[in-house]
Amino acid sequence: MGFAEADLTRDAFLGGRVMAWQPISGYRAATDPVLLAAAVDSQAGQSVLELGCGVGVASLCLAARVPGVVMTGVERQADYADLARRNAGSTMQVVTADLADLPATLRQQSYDHVIANPPYFPAGGGTPARDAGREGALREETPLEQWIGTAARRLKPRGWLTMIHDARRAPQILAALLSDFGAIALRPLTPRAGRAATRVLIRARKGAGTPFALLDPLILHDGHAHTGDGDDFTARARAVLRDGAAIGWT
16 A cells, blocks of 8 residues: 655665655664665675665665665565665665565576565564564564575575674574575674674675684674763764765674
């Protein structure tokens, strides 16, 4: 049915370099897709497939940082896919489909990069979100292993998978990567110095044999607690979230 104009806001990312329509009630992109985009080590001319693109924020942030990448997004919720098309214009192709049942046009293609920000919460348990779109974005119906398997099939040999996810599920992700991927690297995302990581960025290369690497954390906020109005991002996090800097893998 789609969203009414009155039910949308147009929000700025990367300091206004990316503008995106989002529903007021429903899943709303925040920092995670921006961090995911910053972790993709792509080059102009390379092809990138985003699984579960939502309204397109991660792909659009990547395209803003690396002009000339060829973007394709897949989103199973039709109203969110429509917003992604509106947000992207000609920047990327958006396909309405379930990653568990991709159309033949996508199954016949392979990509230099696959990126994903899968739902963080496993099926069952917890309190469902009141909004169906938010529930669909946050609680998985398709297992993590299937996200990773789909990525492996769509990647070119030696292609890269980049993901952001809940830190508590990192062991499950790493186990699922081992059959098809190597050169696996994990960077924790920590809210403040001295705190446990709440998110992880994971990168892996199809068919590679390089050993696993655990990298230093990206600390997102200064100080021990939020003490006033405005953001308190660290200089490194602000460079990524506001200025479009990349998150490296060394």
